[in-house]
Amino acid sequence: MFDTIVASGITSGLVAAAFTWLAKTWLSERLKQSIQHEYATLLEAHKTTLKAEADMKLAELQAGLTAANTSAIERLKADLQVAAAERQLRFKHIYDREAEAIAETYENLSDLRSKVVAYVSIMETSAMGTRTERRDAVNAAMSKFTSRFRLHRLYLPRPMADAVHSFVRALSRKAIDFNVRIDINDTPDHDSINTWTAIDEFMEKEAPRLFDELEREFRRRLGQEEMSGEPMAASHGARA
Secondary structure, three states, rough: OHHHHHHHHEEEEEHHHHHHHHHHHHHHHHHHHHHHHHHHHHHHHHHHHHHHHHHHHHHHHHHHHHHHHHHHHHHHHHHHHHHHHHHHHHHHHHHHHHHHHHHHHHHHHHHHHHHHHHHHHOOHHHHHHOOOHHHHHHHHHHHHHHHHHHHHHOOOHHHHHHHHHHHHHHHHHHHHHHHHHHOOOOOOOHHHHHHHHHHHHHHHHHHHHHHHHHHHHHHHHOOOOOOOOOOOOOHHHOOO
């Protein structure tokens, strides 16, 4: 009887111990699972928060870069517009100066040519004035042309400027030849008369042709005529 009671007590103790162990094990596992779940939930929330913050910062950075790029592009456009306006203004100024140079050069060249024609003309009349007066008129016209051409030459295309210079040099040589061989020669001889005839022929035929070439080039440069033919040569005076 006593043995039975002892055995029963031992068995009950073992069952209780086993139940206690199982309970502790179950609670431990549930606790672990609960902690893992809570940690996983917190970790996921933290990851979500970090991603949201990262996305926000990235969006802000992209917006800042976009704004900076837009601002830089707008500044570049504005700078280009200013540069284009400055170039246009500069080119307009240069064109205006060139047109002014061409107009005044043509006027002074035409005046010089007419003065030389009158000075060396074989057909002399009292209405033309004396030779001295005509010579003084040539000198005055030459002086005026030279002083103004020196200022305007920079704004003329080089071939045009060279051609004008050659033409003026030819006029000057004819005027000097006439002055030396005819004007100050009290007893002109046969050679002097031939020289005078050659000068008059040049002024009546060659000079008008050369002057017409210059006039056409002036007009083409100003856009009054279409560009055509060969470029103007700068050796007109060589034929004089």
